[in-house]
Amino acid sequence: MGHTAAAYTGYRAVNSKFPPIALFDDVADAAELDSLYALQARTNPRLLNEVGQIERIARDQIPFGIIGCSYATGPFTHVNPAGSRFSDGSYGVLYIADEIPTALAEVSHHQQAYWKGVVGLKYDRIVLRGLQCTFTTDRIVDACTMPESEAIHAPDDYTVARAVGRSVRAAGHAGIHYGSVRRPGHSCWSLFTPAVVQRIVQTSHFEMIWDGARISPPSQLSAL
Numbered sequence: 001m002g003h004t005a006a007a008y009t010g011y012r013a014v015n016s017k018f019p020p021i022a023l024f025d026d027v028a029d030a031a032e033l034d035s036l037y038a039l040q041a042r043t044n045p046r047l048l049n050e051v052g053q054i055e056r057i058a059r060d061q062i063p064f065g066i067i068g069c070s071y072a073t074g075p076f077t078h079v080n081p082a083g084s085r086f087s088d089g090s091y092g093v094l095y096i097a098d099e100i101p102t103a104l105a106e107v108s109h110h111q112q113a114y115w116k117g118v119v120g121l122k123y124d125r126i127v128l129r130g131l132q133c134t135f136t137t138d139r140i141v142d143a144c145t146m147p148e149s150e151a152i153h154a155p156d157d158y159t160v161a162r163a164v165g166r167s168v169r170a171a172g173h174a175g176i177h178y179g180s181v182r183r184p185g186h187s188c189w190s191l192f193t194p195a196v197v198q199r200i201v202q203t204s205h206f207e208m209i210w211d212g213a214r215i216s217p218p219s220q221l222s223a224l
Helices: 030-041 047-051 069-077 100-116 159-170
Strands: 002-004 007-015 094-097 124-136 140-142 175-179 187-191 197-210 219-223
Touching (some): 007 187, 007 197, 069 094, 069 124, 069 197, 094 100, 100 187, 100 197, 159 175
Parallel strands (some): 140 175
Antiparallel strands (some): 002 140, 007 094, 094 187, 124 197, 197 219
8 A cells, every 4th residue: 555645626425414513613723712612611502512522633633714624523523433444433534435426325325224223214314415525635545456355345344444544543644545335436535634624615415215125316405
């Protein structure tokens, strides 16, 4: 595995019920963040839920001042304890896909797995917010040249991928570029820091519907 250094635009699809975290978009630096957080924490009981575990992210890793700072920072303060492909749940990862269909394919797979696990669920609907992400790929480890048969690309067993993610992150690399497991021929990035993000803007809304047996193909609701 080697390194590449370039800038790229990729895509995410996130649940629209989670709004941007205003606190990160309202401040210009770490000092303002800590001051405003301390002030709002006294009067806003929802702040902890909105911001998440702010202590999980080093202040020098937050890209203050960019458009969409909250979108870049959110995955690192709202960490899924169940983990993901490149994380055991002890740290956050910002996942970005090469195209919006790739992002939707990734989300569709995991959402279907979740709905299948809900006993008796006959119908549900999720609305997703499409995001366009511009970031630098400096300090990114390139795993795209690895064969799909390698354990890092295992469809559902993340044991090896998590070990790789932990090692790459500990070595100070910003992330991993790897082949999409849910949309062969395409790729994704797992970023271990939001510091490399330059801009994140909303694009379109999509919906997925669960009919009790399977999830529908994503349909676009709106475009900006």
